[in-house]
Amino acid sequence: MNIKPLGDRVVIKVLDKEEKTKGGIVLPDTAKEKPQKGEVIAVGTGEVIDGKKVPLEVKVGDKVIFSKYAGTEVKIDDQEYLILRQSDILAILE
Amino acid sequence: MNIKPLGDRVVIKVLDKEEKTKGGIVLPDTAKEKPQKGEVIAVGTGEVIDGKKVPLEVKVGDKVIFSKYAGTEVKIDDQEYLILRQSDILAILE
Amino acid sequence: MNIKPLGDRVVIKVLDKEEKTKGGIVLPDTAKEKPQKGEVIAVGTGEVIDGKKVPLEVKVGDKVIFSKYAGTEVKIDDQEYLILRQSDILAILE
Amino acid sequence: MNIKPLGDRVVIKVLDKEEKTKGGIVLPDTAKEKPQKGEVIAVGTGEVIDGKKVPLEVKVGDKVIFSKYAGTEVKIDDQEYLILRQSDILAILE
Amino acid sequence: MNIKPLGDRVVIKVLDKEEKTKGGIVLPDTAKEKPQKGEVIAVGTGEVIDGKKVPLEVKVGDKVIFSKYAGTEVKIDDQEYLILRQSDILAILE
Amino acid sequence: MNIKPLGDRVVIKVLDKEEKTKGGIVLPDTAKEKPQKGEVIAVGTGEVIDGKKVPLEVKVGDKVIFSKYAGTEVKIDDQEYLILRQSDILAILE
Amino acid sequence: MNIKPLGDRVVIKVLDKEEKTKGGIVLPDTAKEKPQKGEVIAVGTGEVIDGKKVPLEVKVGDKVIFSKYAGTEVKIDDQEYLILRQSDILAILE
Numbered sequence: 001m002n003i004k005p006l007g008d009r010v011v012i013k014v015l016d017k018e019e020k021t022k023g024g025i026v027l028p029d030t031a032k033e034k035p036q037k038g039e040v041i042a043v044g045t046g047e048v049i050d051g052k053k054v055p056l057e058v059k060v061g062d063k064v065i066f067s068k069y070a071g072t073e074v075k076i077d078d079q080e081y082l083i084l085r086q087s088d089i090l091a092i093l094e
Numbered sequence: 095m096n097i098k099p100l101g102d103r104v105v106i107k108v109l110d111k112e113e114k115t116k117g118g119i120v121l122p123d124t125a126k127e128k129p130q131k132g133e134v135i136a137v138g139t140g141e142v143i144d145g146k147k148v149p150l151e152v153k154v155g156d157k158v159i160f161s162k163y164a165g166t167e168v169k170i171d172d173q174e175y176l177i178l179r180q181s182d183i184l185a186i187l188e
Numbered sequence: 189m190n191i192k193p194l195g196d197r198v199v200i201k202v203l204d205k206e207e208k209t210k211g212g213i214v215l216p217d218t219a220k221e222k223p224q225k226g227e228v229i230a231v232g233t234g235e236v237i238d239g240k241k242v243p244l245e246v247k248v249g250d251k252v253i254f255s256k257y258a259g260t261e262v263k264i265d266d267q268e269y270l271i272l273r274q275s276d277i278l279a280i281l282e
Numbered sequence: 283m284n285i286k287p288l289g290d291r292v293v294i295k296v297l298d299k300e301e302k303t304k305g306g307i308v309l310p311d312t313a314k315e316k317p318q319k320g321e322v323i324a325v326g327t328g329e330v331i332d333g334k335k336v337p338l339e340v341k342v343g344d345k346v347i348f349s350k351y352a353g354t355e356v357k358i359d360d361q362e363y364l365i366l367r368q369s370d371i372l373a374i375l376e
Numbered sequence: 377m378n379i380k381p382l383g384d385r386v387v388i389k390v391l392d393k394e395e396k397t398k399g400g401i402v403l404p405d406t407a408k409e410k411p412q413k414g415e416v417i418a419v420g421t422g423e424v425i426d427g428k429k430v431p432l433e434v435k436v437g438d439k440v441i442f443s444k445y446a447g448t449e450v451k452i453d454d455q456e457y458l459i460l461r462q463s464d465i466l467a468i469l470e
Numbered sequence: 471m472n473i474k475p476l477g478d479r480v481v482i483k484v485l486d487k488e489e490k491t492k493g494g495i496v497l498p499d500t501a502k503e504k505p506q507k508g509e510v511i512a513v514g515t516g517e518v519i520d521g522k523k524v525p526l527e528v529k530v531g532d533k534v535i536f537s538k539y540a541g542t543e544v545k546i547d548d549q550e551y552l553i554l555r556q557s558d559i560l561a562i563l564e
Numbered sequence: 565m566n567i568k569p570l571g572d573r574v575v576i577k578v579l580d581k582e583e584k585t586k587g588g589i590v591l592p593d594t595a596k597e598k599p600q601k602g603e604v605i606a607v608g609t610g611e612v613i614d615g616k617k618v619p620l621e622v623k624v625g626d627k628v629i630f631s632k633y634a635g636t637e638v639k640i641d642d643q644e645y646l647i648l649r650q651s652d653i654l655a656i657l658e
Contacts, residue, residue, distance in 0.1 A: 005655040023575045091099040185193040200351040278365045372459045373381040466553045467475040560647045561569040
């Protein structure tokens with residue numbers, strides 16, 4: 001993998017993507033946001049907090065759940081990834 | 095339980111969920127927000143405040159009340175949980 | 189009392205609640221916000237300011253006035269309380 | 283006077299209140315905000331800035347001018363007061 | 377002059393006030409804000425930045441230009457003044 | 471030049487001003503903001519960051535490019551200038 | 565290249581620009597933002613964080629991906645560039 005995210009960003013390979021229903025308006029059952037699963041492919045050098053570089057909590061290979069509307073899609077070598085900030089990651093699945 | 099929330103987040107099992115009335119518009123009696131009860135299932139490694147990691151105040155097993163509209167729903171092994179930030183937790187019930 | 193508010197939050201028992209007029213639209217005479225009185229029932233462990241835990245200024249038993257629209261209602265043992273942040277408390281009555 | 287404002291708040295007795303014209307829409311001549319005069323009746327313990335408690339600049343007895351729309355009205359012993367943050371006070375009149 | 381502005385505020389005597397055209401809608405030629413000239417009449421004790429009191433850069437007698445829509449008008453001894461924050465002052469004319 | 475900008479502000483003489491087309495609605499080809507060129511005529515004493523005065527990066531005589539909608543126009547001795555914050559300057563041309 | 569970006573800004577030469585479809589309204593397939601590729605041509609002196617100058621993570625020659633709607637277009641010697649903040653750069657491609 002030849003992508004190096006900056007700062008507190010991580011690159012994620014989405015594991016299960018929410019299906020879009022055919023021809024239909026989506027009626028969410030609750031107002032709550034639903035997260036997605038993914039695998040961490042690359043991590044940034046860390047977050048600068050009060051002048052100090054704090055390494056990220058997630059590492060390459062971690063299975064994570066993250067906010068569905070977060071991040072930016074990138075396509076590298078015909079493969080789609082997401083670049084997120086670590087703060088958009090909710091939890092690590094173990 | 096195999097979920098590890100990040101930073102200042104906690105995983106909550108909701109204890110009593112507000113019923114949704116059939117077919118009806120909900121008329122709240124006051125503008126005040128009503129909270130929900132839950133049990134803490136997993137806690138993050140802490141909140142970074144001014145470059146220092148501050149451990150969370152809540153711990154696994156605590157019964158807590160939290161803001162009803164906070165957090166993100168996750169489903170793990172057919173069980174539903176909520177991932178909240180600790181700041182969305184109002185109080186611990188003892 | 190078996191409720192422990194988190195951080196800079198306090199639990200308040202409302203002492204005089206504003207009456208809601210029957211069937212009527214309320215016409216406020218001025219744009220100014222009107223406060224409410226209450227008694228402090230429980231206090232949090234303090235507010236984290238610049239990495240240090242600062243204890244709260246109010247203590248259990250204090251009669252306080254607070255912003256009317258602040259806080260979250262909780263019902264414990266058929267008794268209603270409000271959970272506020274200390275910053276929503278305007279003054280202590282002595 | 284038996285009221286103790288919290289933090290950076292002060293209690294003000296309004297000295298000259300803007301008259302409301304009868305039956306009429308008020309057409310302000312400029313967009314500029316017009317201030318009010320008052321006397322400081324009680325002051326808080328100070329403002330916490332970067333973890334240190336900084337005492338207030340105003341003291342009991344000061345005649346001050348403050349932003350007209352600031353603060354919260356309180357009525358104690360049939361007397362009306364305003365609770366403001368010190369930052370809503372523009373200047374001390376000497 | 378018997379007015380003592382608080383903190384980072386200064387009292388300004390406006391030197392040239394923008395004329396309001398009779399009966400007409402004002403059509404600004406550009407979206408840029410136009411400033412006003414004034415003389416500094418009194419200065420506050422300084423701005424608290426990171427717990428330290430930093431004295432103001434302007435001093436009594438300085439001719440300054442400031443943002444036209446900034447500040448609060450005050451009338452003292454039948455004379456009109458403006459109370460501004462120092463950050464609303466753009467430059468000192470020498 | 472007898473103007474001393476405050477803090478992190480600089481005075482700019484605009485070098486090429488965007489022409490306004492006659493009688494027409496402007497249809498921007500992209501949503502991207504287009505910058506302007508100018509020459510630095512005067513610089514402020516610096517920006518206060520965390521209690522320390524940090525001198526500005528630009529100096530008198532620098533040709534700079536800046537965001538077109540930034541700043542405040544001032545007219546001194548029949549000459550028009552712009553007062554900007556240094557953060558509105560994008561780059562120095564060398 | 566004779567352009568020196570200020571602070572945490574970098575100058576980018578866009579490598580592949582999104583085509584605009586002829587005569588048509590663009591219907592984005594997802595709500596997610598799509599990034600662009602570019603090459604770093606010049607970098608600023610660094611970002612001031614808590615009073616310390618932190619050098620940028622990207623350097624001249626880096627191939628980067630960045631948010632499509634970020635930055636300001638500049639034209640120097642008939643060549644178009646983009647000036648971005650480093651925080652608008654998502655990752656370095658290696």
